[in-house]
Amino acid sequence: xxxxxxxxxxxxxxxxxxxxxxxxxxxxxxxxxxxxxxxxxxxxxxxxxxxxxxxxxxxxxxxxxxxxxxxxxxxxxxxxxxxxxxxxxxxxxxxxxxxxxxxxxxxxxxxxxxxxxxxxxxxxxxxxxxxxxxxxxxxxxxxxxxxxxxxxxxxxxxxxxxxxxxxxxxxxxxxxxxxxxxxxxxxxxxxxxxxxxxxxxxxxxxxxxxxxxxxxxxxxxxxxxxxxxxxxxxxxxxxxxxxxxxxxxxxxxxxxxxxxxxxxxxxxxxxxxxxxxxxxxxxxxxxxxxxxxxxxxxxxxxxxxxxxxxxxxxxxxxxx
Amino acid sequence: xxxxxxxxxxxxxxxxxxxxxxxxxxxxxxxxxxxxxxxxxxxxxxxxxxxxxxxxxxxxxxxxxxxxxxxxxxxxxxxxxxxxxxxxxxxxxxxxxxxxxxxxxxxxxxxxxxxxxxxxxxxxxxxxxxxxxxxxxxxxxxxxxxxxxxxxxxxxxxxxxxxxxxxxxxxxxxxxxxxxxxxxxxxxxxxxxxxxxxxxxxxxxxxxxxxxxxxxxxxxxxxxxxxxxxxxxxxxxxxxxxxxxxxxxxxxxxxxxxxxxxxxxxxxxxxxxxxxxxxxxxxxxxxxxxxxxxxxxxxxxxxxxxxxxxxxxxxxxxxxxxxxxxxxxxxxxxxxxxxxxxxxxxxxxxxxxxxxxxxxxxxxxxxxxxxxxxxxxxxxxxxxxxxxxxxxxxxxxxxxxxxxxxxxxxxxxxxxxxxxxxxxxxxxxxxxxxxxxxxxxxxxxxxxxxxxxxxxxxxxxxxxxxxxxxxxxxxxxxxxxxxxxxxxxxxxxxxxxxxxxxxxxxxxxxxxxxxxxxxxxxxxxxxxxxxxxxxxxxxxxxxxxxxxxxxxxxxxxxxxxxxxxxxxxxxxxxxxxxxxxxxxxxxxxxxxxxxxxxxxxxxxxxxxxxxxxxxxxxxxxxxxxxxxxxxxxxxxxxxxxxxxxxxxxxxxxxxxxxxxxxxxxxxxx
Numbered sequence: 001x002x003x004x005x006x007x008x009x010x011x012x013x014x015x016x017x018x019x020x021x022x023x024x025x026x027x028x029x030x031x032x033x034x035x036x037x038x039x040x041x042x043x044x045x046x047x048x049x050x051x052x053x054x055x056x057x058x059x060x061x062x063x064x065x066x067x068x069x070x071x072x073x074x075x076x077x078x079x080x081x082x083x084x085x086x087x088x089x090x091x092x093x094x095x096x097x098x099x100x101x102x103x104x105x106x107x108x109x110x111x112x113x114x115x116x117x118x119x120x121x122x123x124x125x126x127x128x129x130x131x132x133x134x135x136x137x138x139x140x141x142x143x144x145x146x147x148x149x150x151x152x153x154x155x156x157x158x159x160x161x162x163x164x165x166x167x168x169x170x171x172x173x174x175x176x177x178x179x180x181x182x183x184x185x186x187x188x189x190x191x192x193x194x195x196x197x198x199x200x201x202x203x204x205x206x207x208x209x210x211x212x213x214x215x216x217x218x219x220x221x222x223x224x225x226x227x228x229x230x231x232x233x234x235x236x237x238x239x240x241x242x243x244x245x246x247x248x249x250x251x252x253x254x255x256x257x258x259x260x261x262x263x264x265x266x267x268x269x270x271x272x273x274x275x276x277x278x279x280x281x282x283x284x285x286x287x288x289x290x291x292x293x294x295x296x297x298x299x300x301x302x303x304x305x306x307x308x309x310x311x312x313x314x315x316x317x318x319x320x
Numbered sequence: 321x322x323x324x325x326x327x328x329x330x331x332x333x334x335x336x337x338x339x340x341x342x343x344x345x346x347x348x349x350x351x352x353x354x355x356x357x358x359x360x361x362x363x364x365x366x367x368x369x370x371x372x373x374x375x376x377x378x379x380x381x382x383x384x385x386x387x388x389x390x391x392x393x394x395x396x397x398x399x400x401x402x403x404x405x406x407x408x409x410x411x412x413x414x415x416x417x418x419x420x421x422x423x424x425x426x427x428x429x430x431x432x433x434x435x436x437x438x439x440x441x442x443x444x445x446x447x448x449x450x451x452x453x454x455x456x457x458x459x460x461x462x463x464x465x466x467x468x469x470x471x472x473x474x475x476x477x478x479x480x481x482x483x484x485x486x487x488x489x490x491x492x493x494x495x496x497x498x499x500x501x502x503x504x505x506x507x508x509x510x511x512x513x514x515x516x517x518x519x520x521x522x523x524x525x526x527x528x529x530x531x532x533x534x535x536x537x538x539x540x541x542x543x544x545x546x547x548x549x550x551x552x553x554x555x556x557x558x559x560x561x562x563x564x565x566x567x568x569x570x571x572x573x574x575x576x577x578x579x580x581x582x583x584x585x586x587x588x589x590x591x592x593x594x595x596x597x598x599x600x601x602x603x604x605x606x607x608x609x610x611x612x613x614x615x616x617x618x619x620x621x622x623x624x625x626x627x628x629x630x631x632x633x634x635x636x637x638x639x640x641x642x643x644x645x646x647x648x649x650x651x652x653x654x655x656x657x658x659x660x661x662x663x664x665x666x667x668x669x670x671x672x673x674x675x676x677x678x679x680x681x682x683x684x685x686x687x688x689x690x691x692x693x694x695x696x697x698x699x700x701x702x703x704x705x706x707x708x709x710x711x712x713x714x715x716x717x718x719x720x721x722x723x724x725x726x727x728x729x730x731x732x733x734x735x736x737x738x739x740x741x742x743x744x745x746x747x748x749x750x751x752x753x754x755x756x757x758x759x760x761x762x763x764x765x766x767x768x769x770x771x772x773x774x775x776x777x778x779x780x781x782x783x784x785x786x787x788x789x790x791x792x793x794x795x796x797x798x799x800x801x802x803x804x805x806x807x808x809x810x811x812x813x814x815x816x817x818x819x820x821x822x823x824x825x826x827x828x829x830x831x832x833x834x835x836x837x838x839x840x841x842x843x844x845x846x847x848x849x850x851x852x853x854x855x856x857x858x859x860x861x862x863x864x865x866x867x868x869x870x871x872x873x874x875x876x877x878x879x880x881x882x883x884x885x886x887x888x889x890x891x892x893x894x895x896x897x898x899x900x901x902x903x904x905x906x907x908x909x910x911x912x913x914x915x916x917x918x919x920x921x922x923x924x925x926x927x928x929x930x931x932x933x934x935x936x937x938x939x940x941x942x943x944x945x946x947x948x949x950x951x952x953x954x955x956x957x958x959x960x961x962x963x964x965x966x967x968x969x970x971x972x973x974x975x976x977x978x979x980x981x982x983x984x985x986x987x988x989x
Binding site for chain 1: 429439448459462496499507
C-alpha cells in the first residue's frame, strides 16, 4: 500500500519534473511548506494574541500580527531563494560496483540574484550545502553508493533551502538525465592461468629471450655457456669465442577469454576479468577481451582499458 | 547538515539578548543586572575560546542564584513581574548552553515574546520605537543563526543581515496593519494580576492636608481630552474623579472604612449605584473623548454629570465614572456630559446621612463659627456666601507651601490660625462648615482646567491641575458645585495653577529644568505631545468600538461578506506588492535573438543525432556535428561562424547577421 502510494507519487513527480540534463527551478517545480520552526513561531504568535486579548494591549497585538506577517512573507523569500536556480549535470565518473559514484552538478543563478544556503541531498547518501553569492556558477560533487555493475542513473536529487529564517522549507526534486558506468567489482586476486599465451606464433609475435627454437644472433662468450651453443665457425674466423642465441616466439595477444574461465557464475567471471584487465593495464601489457558476443581486439592504454571495462560493465545489460 | 551555530550567529544572538533585556531593567528588580551581565560575559569568553561551556555545577549555581534572587525579591506570585523575571532569567541562562541552531531559535522566540511583554509595562511611543529596534535585531539574529559559514566576513554579514531584517520587517508592515485593523477584538478571557510593583500616580482615594499640593508640584500628564463640539470655557472644566464623604478629623475619605477596589465595585453595583432617573438632563451637551494615562488607579475623570458613557466602566450614585480595574494601560473613554443638569433634587436618605456626617468631637471653634454664621445668615445660600466671603475677606492665602497643621483639630488650625492653604484645605474646611450647619455637602476631587494644545486641538490635563472642590445640596436645586478656592484665588480656576501661584514662584519649583519654562522648548514639547496623543488615540485606543466605527465609515453597513471581500482584496494587494518588491513577478529576461536562434540550431541538430554536451564550445561542437552530418557540414560551419561573430564582435547592424542565421537554420530544418 505504502509502496504503491510512493510509486504513484514518484510517477507524478516524474511527470511534473521531467528528467533533463539541465533544469531550471521555476514555480511549477518548487514546493514550499512551513517548517517545524514555523510551528514554534505560530505557538508564540498564538500566545501573544492571547496576551493581547487579556490585557487589551494594542502593541502586543501588533507584535503578534507582525510576526504572523513575517511568517507569511518568509514563504516568498525562501521560495525566491530557490527559484531561478539552474542545475546542469556535468557527468558521473565511472566507478566499480560497491564504490561511490560521483555526480558533478553545476549550479548557476540568474545574474541579479544571489542564493544562500542551498542544500543538495540524496536521502541517506551524500548532501552538500553551498552559497552562490559572488560566483555565477559553481560545481559541486555528490557521491552515491552503487550496488551492481551496469549503468548508474542518479536517483532524484533533492534541492532545498531554508534561507533566510528557517521558517519555511522550499524544495524541489531534480531528475538529472545523466548516467555513469559501474564496472564489476574486481576480485582480490585473479585466477592465474587465464590470459596466458596460447602458443600460437605469428610473424609479428613477441620474442621470448632464452628460447631454443630460432637463431637470433651471437654474443660474446660468457663463462658457463654450453659447448653446443658456441659459434664454431666464428671462432674459426676470428679466434674468439662467440655464443649463439635463440628465441622463442610467443603470441603478443594476451587474450582474456570468457570461455577459458573455469569458475561458474557470470558476475564472478566478470569480476575476475575485471581484475585481470586492471592488472594487465598496470603492467602495460597488450591484451584483448573475448566475451560471448563481443570481442575487443588486443590493445593497450587508458582508452583500451575503458573500453574493456565498459564491455564488462554492460555485459548482458540491455543497451540504452 | 551542520546545525552548529557559527561565531557570527553567536554574536548576533548575544546582541539580540542584550537589546531585549535592557528595557526590563527599568521595571524589574535591579539584581537581575549582574546576573545578566555575568551570563553575557561568560558567553563572550566562551566565544573567544577563553572558557569552556559552563559545566553542570556552574549552571546549577547560576540557576540557584536566579531562583534565590527571585524568591528574595518579594515579587508576588503569580504576577506579571514574576513571570517576566522568570522568563528573563530563562532567556539569559539559555544562552549559556546554546550550541545548536535549535537552542538559538528557542532563545529568539522567547526574545520576540519578551519584546511584546515589555509593552505591558509601557506603551509609550519611545517604547514602541525601541520595540521595533528589538524586532530588527531579533530577526537579524534569526537570519544569522541560519547561515552556515559563508564567504561573508563578520562585519559584512552583520550589515547584510541587518539590511535584510529591516527590509523584511518593513515589507511586513502593510499586512500587519491590515490584520491589526481587521482581526477580531475579543473581550479578555481571564485576568492575570498585573504588575505588582507598579507605582500609583495621581489622585488617591483620600485627601489629607497636603496630598493634593504634592500633585501640584508634578508636571506629569493625567489625561488628554478631545472635544467633539465647542470647547467649554476654562472655568467650567471641573473634571470630577471621586467624591469624599467621610471626615475623621484629619483626612477625607470616600467611606467610613477603606474599601478595596473589589468592595468599591460591589458597592457601586449595589446600593451606591448610578440612578439616572434621579437627574433631570438640561442644557447643552459637551461631547468628548478622554485618554487617561496609566495610573495604577481606577479613577476616571469626567465633566459631571456624564450622561452617556461608552465603554466598560462603573458608575456611582455620586455621578462618578470608574474603570473596572486599576489602569495598567492608557484608557480611552467617550462621554457626553450635560453640565447644567439638575442632580438629586430629591436626596435619598442614605446619601443625606453620608453628606452630613462629622466626627463627634474636635474642631470646636469651627463648629461654633458655623452655628453663629448660620444663625446670622438665615437662608442656606446666604450662609454659603457668608462663608465664602469670610475666605475672601480674612486674608486667607492660596499657597503650594502651606504650614503643617498638626494631627488634631486641623480645621480649626487652618480656619483660625494659619489661614494659608491649598484647594484641599479650602474644600475640606468648607464642607466641614456646611455640615456643621446642617447642610449636606461633600468634597469632590479631580482636576480643574487643563492646557489647551492648539496644534493638536486637544486639552492636556496634568497632575498640577489636580483640584478639590465641593458640592452642596440645596433644596429644590439638588447638588450645586461650590469651589471655595475661587473665593481666595479666582485666578486658579480662570488661568490655572501657574498664574495662581505666580507671586510665590513655587510652580513646578522642584523641576528646575522643566521645558515649560522656556518658551521655544515649550512649543516643541507641545508638538511632541501632539504626536504622543495621536499614538494613544489611534494605536493604543484601537478597540472593538473603534474597529466597528472605522469599518463602518469605510464600508458602510457591515456584512461578513463585505468585510471578507475587502480584507481579501487587501491581502491580495499585499501579496502582489510582495511579489513585485521581491522581483518575482518580473518576466524572464528576454533572450537575445542570436542566442535564441543558436538554441534552435542546437535543438535541430540534436534531432539529427548531433547533441551538444553542456560545456561544449560552439566551435568544437560545430566540428563534431559536421563530422556526424557531412551533408550539412558547410551550413553548420557558417552558422557557427556568424553566431560567434555576433557574440564576440557584434556588427553595427545585427539584423543582417540575424537574418542570415535564420536562413541557415531553415536549411538545417
